[in-house]
Amino acid sequence: MSTARDRYLRALDRVDDVVAGIRPAQWGLATPCPDWDVRELLGHLADGQAQVTAMLRGAPPRPGTAGPADPDPAAAWRRARQEVAAALAAVTDDAVLRTPLGELPLPALLDTAVIEPLLHGWDLATAVGGATDLDPETAEVTLRGVRALGEQLAQTGMYAAALPTDEGSTAQERLLALTGRRPVGP
Template structure:
């Protein structure tokens, strides 16, 4: 079994907890991600696990994720657990040291990349919880680290049309609300 970095593992655990809480009839609920349902959000995060697995193995990443549902045929929880297990098995100490491309930032060891990657499952856990009527409070420590990552990755994502504009956060908002507003979500 692999060696998932702590914050990354906690973000995946949080996401899995939300997936477990989705009611059977909740997968078609609209999510805060424009045009996506709860099932699309789950499929997107599952696709991310397969991308990380490919990076860990030094293999080409899977094709574009324009259809996130292709990763969730059948039971979404089972699809998530399968993807997570396969990804975790690939996260050997050697794989975590492997340099991986990080856009304009060049390359980072995969373990460092995963430290920043917590933004993805964390924010999508909130999206999924919001779509399915579950509690939306996130781990404050993970939020703090994810916010730092968001400041680095937001501009290129916005330029590529993959992230909407930031929204104003209410005065006195907590860090989670500020993070979500920065990512274009209204908490």
Template sequence: MTIIDTTQQNDPRDVYATAATWVSGLLGAVRSEQLDLPTPCDEFDVRTLAGHLVATVGRLIAIAELGSPDSVSPFSAVHDAASFDELVVQARAAWAEDALLDAPVVVPWGAVPGRSAVWGYARELLLHGWDLAVATGQPAEVDPALIEPVAEEFRGMLPAEARVPGVPFDSIVEPRTAAGPLERLANFSGRSSDGWV
């Protein structure tokens, strides 16, 4: 399958930072009695999902500094907003140099330019943020202006006609008529809204 990079002229760093601010608010509002609840992402309960969100920021830092996320586990034992925020500050500093956006890096989905890595981790924050929001009863939509560039990048990288179910996402789910932009993005990634919204 050919991966089409449609993001060469775009800088994803502000999108990532805005998505991170939203996720931080979600993490900060999770109550201890919610940590064992299921989420729309079947492999995660709330605790594991929150730890994964923290870990993704550490992995993005490792990509900037080492060219690969492999030195950082995709799961973190910590799952609080303060730890997440501290790592986001480090990630923004690690990606401050414009040249990194065109540097070749390795990510879990292949070898890509740095900017594609940042787009991918912005998408990760938004999709898993949606998972966390609906699992914990928090508002699960954000400014459509934040979703639009992420959705465009995602559809360019993995168009519907190139989708192989389960690799790396499940089959596209038809969105509800009332679905907002982030729910639609979650549906495009294979997440069902049934029972969650």
């Protein structure tokens, strides 16, 4: 099994791949996140990476930003991606960091924070017709964390209610369903 750091970086790489394929006409497309189009969702992802960067650097947790998305969302994503990668490279695997959930070891922080680039990367890919496959290992680890939270995710208002899945569903299908997303058909 890979480390939380590896899984987190793979999720960021996947978002990079999706962003690289977004065409100018697609920025206004609807996403599976009802309040955000492609531009706004990528802005949310970039802001989330700025929040993770702050925690990795020992800065107090910062609130998310609201307001219009950056006029060049792809560039904003690349900047945020570079900053979080640099901050992550400067932190040891045994670091304990301040987070909104209290002090957490780096692996716990990353295994919690990965839900954003993992699921929103899928949301972006779904919106623009890109590949919607999730890293199987990261999906499995994230699924365990989401299951442990139970109904708490839906109660935040940031996730839709869980959807049912079949007995033979993959980790990706179960994770998507638990976060209120309908898997994309073949």
